[in-house]
Amino acid sequence: MKIKSAVLHESGASRPYAKTKPIHIEELELTPPGHGEVLVEIKAASLCHSDLSVVNGSRPRPVPMALGHEASGVVLEVGEGVDDLKADDHVVCVFVPSCGHCLPCSEGRPALCEVGAKTNNDGTLLNGDIHLHRENGEDVNHHLGVSAFSERIVASRNSLVKVDKDIPFEKIALFGCAVITGVGAVVNTANMKFGSTVAVIGLGGVGLSALLGAVASGANRIIALDINEGKLKQAKEFGATDVFNSSDENVIEAIKEATGGGVDYAFETAGAVPAIEVAYGITKRGGTTITTGLPDPEHRFSLPYVTLTAEERTLKGSYVGSCVPKRDIPRFIDLYKQGKLPVDKLHSDTIKLEDINEGFDKLENGEALRIVVKF
Known part of the structure; x- marks a missing residue:
């Protein structure tokens, strides 16, 4: 053929x-x-x-x-x-x-x-x-x-x-792809708790899907970050309560001050080292940082090792939103039909x-x- x-x-x-x-x-x-x-x-x-x-x-x-x-x-x-x-x-x-x-x-x-x-x-x-x-x-x-x-x-x-x-x-x-990866990261990988404070870093298709997943899962506050001002405006339309430009020099300190110490869950979806550094930096003590990004295999980033133990921090990867596609895609479609996604x-x-x-x-x-x- x-x-x-x-x-x-x-x-x-x-x-x-x-x-x-x-x-x-x-x-x-x-x-x-x-x-x-x-x-x-x-x-x-x-x-x-x-x-x-x-x-x-x-x-x-x-x-x-x-x-x-x-x-x-x-x-x-x-x-x-x-x-x-x-x-x-x-x-x-x-x-x-x-x-x-x-x-x-x-x-x-x-x-x-x-x-x-x-x-x-x-x-x-x-x-x-x-x-x-x-x-x-x-x-x-x-x-x-x-x-x-x-x-x-x-x-x-x-x-x-x-x-x-x-x-x-x-x-x-x-x-x-976009929906199961972004929404799945929220509901499967993070198993996000109702009423949580969430940040999404990187507002492409996966990031905005994660934002929609956080809205549908009952996040109390959703902070959206990107280097593109146009995408920050779009994030508001998707349900973000706060927006920050992630390229700002003092963005980590500004978000920690605004949230009283950081967010419960930070989702990094850009696949860029500066983005994962911001995501980890704005995650609170006892919080969870999750990345769906697929950067160049040679890219590396560092973190304060002691925080993993002394602050009981969690750093996780999420591939395909930790989904079982034949289970999750129909579920997400049902939510879409109900107007929730x-x-x-x-x-x-x-x-x-x-x-x-x-x-x-x-x-x-x-x-x-x-x-x-x-x-």
């Missing part, structure tokens, strides 16, 4: 991407689904910093690679062994496929699936196969088992969650696949929240 797909040729290209065009729109051959796999027609796929980190080279992946992972679509065909999906079902893509058999999976922590982590790093599907090929037979690697910036994809059944048909594709696509506010722009390089420029410049490619 011939499909059109957005293929990254090289990581770390200079900007603007609209000029250097590291991503090419190519016609590829997509082979049929095998055992445990599903053919999906992609209807909407949004640009995420996890895609951008491959484009800018901060998280290297094998190229050429067909990008994209936060998406929704319609099932066209199921492979042998798939008996719980059928043609015309609507699905959301999940960027960590879970094998169901490794130790983390057996412990109920599919986000940490060892097989999924390896195959994502290798650029294959969960079973190690590659279904994308150029006309000359050259393989094109899969991004996070999905490669959603494509007209159609073949994915593992374990990369897909069946969802309701009554939500527009461009809205429900956001649940596959208005994630449609995250959708800021709609573009064509051919404009994807320009879209990543806007994302890296902080000019947009979730930019959605609509097919």
Whole structure:
């Protein structure tokens, strides 16, 4: 089957991407689904910093690679062994496929699936196969088992969650990454207590999802921080009670004074060392700092070691919002339908696949929240 797909040729290209065009729109051959796999027609796929980190080279992946992972679509065909999906079902893509058999999976922590982590790093599907090929037979690697910036994809059944048909594709696509990562960090990783004081550092799609999760979970005070003044204004519309520019020299002292010693929970979602330093600095004695950021593997940060013990501090990572996707995505969708998680506010722009390089420029410049490619 011939499909059109957005293929990254090289990581770390200079900007603007609209000029250097590291991503090419190519016609590829997509082979049929095998055992445990599903053919999906992609209807909407949004640009995420996890895609951008491959484009800018901060998280290297094998190229050429067909990008994209936060998406929704319609099932066209199921492979042998798939008996719980059928043609015309609507699905959301999940960027960590879970094998169901490794130790983390057996412990109920599919986000940490060892097989999924390896195959994502290798650029294959969960079973190690590659279904994308150029006309000359050259393989094109899969991004996070999905490669959603494509007209159609073949994915593992374990990369897909069946969802309701009554939500527009461009809205429900956001649940596959931004929402489960941000909201999940609040309700799963932090298990945030009602009436808590919360800070969110980094107001992209994940950060604002965490903010929405804090609102829905009954946070008493929500402090939003970013270096972009426009995003601070948006945070107010999402429910933030206070906003601070995280680049201000005295921001830590100002927040500690305003909160009487710091916040109960600080969520860092920017994936930047200065952001995690601010997050830890504004967390109170006995409080919890959580990061969802995915920085360059070489980046390091330091903290006052004694505070972990003397102040009973907690520093945690949160991957995929510590979610069980087939459990949590339907739950979060129900909250959305009730008006308690208005994630449609995250959708800021709609573009064509051919404009994807320009879209990543806007994302890296902080000019947009979730930019959605609509097919």
